[in-house]
Amino acid sequence: MIDTSDKEIFDSVMLGDLQNTFLTDRVELMLRSFKTYNLHTRKQCLAYLGEKFRVVMNFPEDFTDVEVGEGILDKIVLVHLKNNRDKFNLLM
């Protein structure tokens, strides 16, 4: 599985409208400020999310951080959509 690249996120927000500097600034800022988390792959992001929400979610204790992260996507984020790609697209 290939991870969402920054370029992909940027492209899907901009939809080719690169003249819109207001929007480019915002997206760039969001992407740049995310760098402070020091998370590079999807796995790392999932693990980060899972680690933070482990206590609140009450999942089985032997779940890995990544599994907890996936559980959050399943139970909380746009629950009417089954696959993550759809969730990504709607969130966009």
Add this chain to the structure above:
Amino acid sequence: MNSYKGKLQAKLAWRVNDGPVVVETRDLGLVPIMVRSNRCNLEGAYPKELIKHHEESEEFGGYFVVNGIEKLIRLLIVPRRNHVIALIRSSFTNRGPTYSSYGTAIRCTRPDQTSQTNTVHYLTDGGSMLRFAWRKQEYLVPTMLILKVTDCSIQLKRKKAKLLLTMAALTNLRH
């Protein structure tokens, strides 16, 4: 402590492969009955009949009697399910120093129609946060983190950039 209730029974019929059909009636307990509904003794009664049964002549019905108390079932008005709504709400700014009054909300429903509301907040510094409630507690997560973990592989199709575009449009309006 009395309730106005009736017995609820279910007739279960099953067959294993080509065997005989087994029918069984099962008790499912007692269920409150709505006054003047079609399961109620007062259904369609005229004022005279109501008075004869020591009821009010203009009895309205539509409620239940549970433990001696009249109970009403009230309909709740909720946002349309699975539909993104753009919001301008001044209370959003109270959430933190960089929070703007702009946001979008969607009430997502699971197959069993229970729902989970996701709200995306637009921040004045250009960022955005995703808010959700879990076990009566609210949490805020950077939207970018969620974008990164929601799947990703195939070429992106041209899609309406709902979230950021709406927000950008709203903010442009303001300027």
